[in-house]
Amino acid sequence: MTALGDRGPVVVVGGGPAGALLAILLARHGHHVDVYESRPDLRRADIGSGRSINLALATRGIAALDAIDVMDRVEEITIPMRGRMVHLDDGATNFQPYGLHDSDIVHSVSRNALNAILLDAAEETGRISLHFEMRCRSVDFDASTARFTNAFDQIVDVGFGTIFGADGANSPVRGSMLQVNGGRFREDVLEHGYRELTIPANPDGSHRLDPHALHIWPAGGFMVIALPNPAGDFTATIFLPHTSNDGPSFASLETRDEVESFFAEHFADFAPLVPDLVDDFFDGPVGDMSTIHVQGWSWADQAVLVGDAAHGIVPFHGQGMNAAMESGLVLDQHIRDRPLDLAAAFAAYEAGRRPDADAIGDMALQNYIEMRSDVVDPDYLLKRELSLELEKRHPDRFAARYGMVMFHTMGYAEAETRARRQSRVLDQLTARARSIDDIDWDLAGALVSILDPLP
Ligand SMILES: Cc1cc2nc3c(=O)[nH]c(=O)nc-3n(C[C@H](O)[C@H](O)[C@H](O)COP(=O)(O)OP(=O)(O)OC[C@H]3O[C@@H](n4cnc5c(N)ncnc54)[C@H](O)[C@@H]3O)c2cc1C
Structure with missing residues (x-):
């Protein structure tokens, strides 16, 4: 039986919401934690398309952020949304509050700004080293080493005692682990994709729509949503089938004329909000969405998965990041409950948490239909x-x-x-x-x- 740190260095792969948060929780056990992140430091480099991508933060995510004492900082960068503003065909709107209580609020937050707060908080512990531009390729569990490539494409082997895979939906840690633990993996790719668009602020910096709502333009088989940003703009996302025989799809929108007439027909009151709509539409790739099912989240006392690596879900309930951070909290509690038996803690974590992951995966899929058609x-x-x-x-x-x-x-x-x-x-x-x-x-x-x- 081993406790955290007994086998050697504590390594977290992935410095996203789940990895950065988990690293802070693990450092509180008194160990040094090394976080390896494939991207450059987002606090110093411009690594996005320039678009501000925002997410819905709700109670579970807030509970996790509270546990690491950063919620007061996060609060400063969020915009409260009190309900859905459904935009109807005739241009009218229907506001549907999220709940009965003043506290039934979902917060719009910039993904990068939130991640930056988590990385700052990690560094402030004095027990966490962040290693950027280190892409994990594979893990060798016999040798207890993880193989990375650095910014110069050189191979770097890193020794670990226990490795935490917080490396997102395409997790290489998971790939290596499933080869030794006999687990199973299935990815259900949604037939719909998404593209992000920007509704800019008014010239005076104010929002062009009510900023305290999540806006939805339902269109039956597809939809547009928009979440507010503090700078006055909204990040909008269009969700649409990749291909379709009997309706619009990303594949059927290839020319400028096709895009223009599609928005004029289906999103007439949304289209004027986005200047250069067609350019914006073609700027950036169509994103895929999938539900990730994994059986076998850990390997003995050597490795365990957290966040999207274990349970990636489609984004329609606004819960992927919330669930990812909540899983960090749940995992940490299991380690605390069984401080001398890491392998048992990891097994108990999966046994308790996987049914929850399956449930939110299902509910997120159901919510797509609710948002794109049921709301009317x-x-x-x-x-x-x-x-x-x-x-x-x-x-x-x-x-x-x-x-x-x-x-x-x-x-x-x-x-x-x-x-x-x-x-x-x-x-x-x-x-x-x-x-x-x-x-x-x-x-x-x-x-x-x-x-x-x-x-
Ligand atoms: C369009 C869209 C909208 C969404 N909206 C919401 C929302 O409103 N609310 C919500 O809660 N969730 C939302 N999500 C889901 C949310 O983004 C994810 O669930 C969340 O980011 C998962 O966190 P994570 O840390 O597990 O994984 P990630 O955020 O994917 O982080 C993984 C980290 O690991 C790094 N990494 C990846 N591979 C390697 C490697 N090989 N080596 C080292 N590092 C690696 C990545 O660079 C990244 O920093 C949305 C997702 C999408 C696609």
Whole structure:
């Protein structure tokens, strides 16, 4: 049995949200931690396309950031979003609040700015060395060495005692580990891709849309969303099939005319918000999205995966980074619970966390349909209204599904199970209802009383 550090150096591969956060948690065990990151230091180099990419940060991510005492810094760079602003075909908007409480807020945050705070905090521990432009290629578990290539394409072998794979969805640490631990890997690639666009600020620096909402332009089989940035601009993302026989797709939008008429037809009120829309559309590649299923997250006391490397998901619930950081917290707790038996801690981490990862993977896929089409469906809107009303009347037993994922820290698997049961209640109550006034509240009370109390 070994404790952290017994076998030798503690190495984290990947300095993204999961890796940087986990490194800080591991350093608190009293060990020196080496983080190897393939990209240059994002605090010093311009490594993006110039576009500010932002993410939705919610309660689980905040809990993890709180645990490493950086949330006050992060708060300074976030914009609170209180709900979805759904842009309808006729140019009207419909604001759908995220929840009942003032605290039911999702925060828009720049991916790079958040990552920079985490890297600063890592360095401030005095126990973490950050090694940039070191790309992991493979791991040799017999020799306890990881092979990297540096900025000059030279091979560098690094010895480790325990290696933490926080190297994202294409994780080479995972690739090497699955060859020795007999685990399994499956990647379900979504048939839809995405492209990012920018809605610039007004000339006076103000936002061109309400900054306290996540904007959605639903179009049935595809959609555009936009999240605010502090500089007054919005990062918009169009999600569309890669190819399609019976509708628009990235493959069918090859010429300037095709792009112009596509936006004019499907996103008439969005198009004027983006000057040079066509150039912006063609600037940058179409991104892929997938769900990563891994069985075998660790190898003895030598290696373990965290974040997208273990459980990459599609982005439609705004939870990938939140889940990645929460997994860091969960893993650290397992190490603390079994301080003298790292292998057992890693096994317990996977046993407890994988069902949660599977659940959020499923819910993220379901949320794509919710965002691109359900948000304008009368049946969905009635159930949503009823859901919030039941939450108000029975706060100890009923919580809307979205809120359980975004504003609670109960396991994702529990949230999914509860949501399934609640969905049956909603189906029954709305079977003959056309509006909230038609709901039988006695029946509602009886049905909700059968649900387990909320944790
Ligand atoms: C379009 C889109 C929108 C999204 N929106 C949201 C959102 O709103 N909210 C949310 O919570 N999540 C969102 N996500 C998901 C989120 O970006 C990821 O889940 C999150 O970044 C995962 O963190 P991570 O640290 O595990 O992996 P990553 O962020 O991928 O970080 C991995 C790090 O490892 C480095 N690395 C990779 N390979 C190597 C190597 N071989 N050697 C060394 N280093 C390596 C990378 O450079 C990177 O720094 C979105 C994703 C996409 C694609």
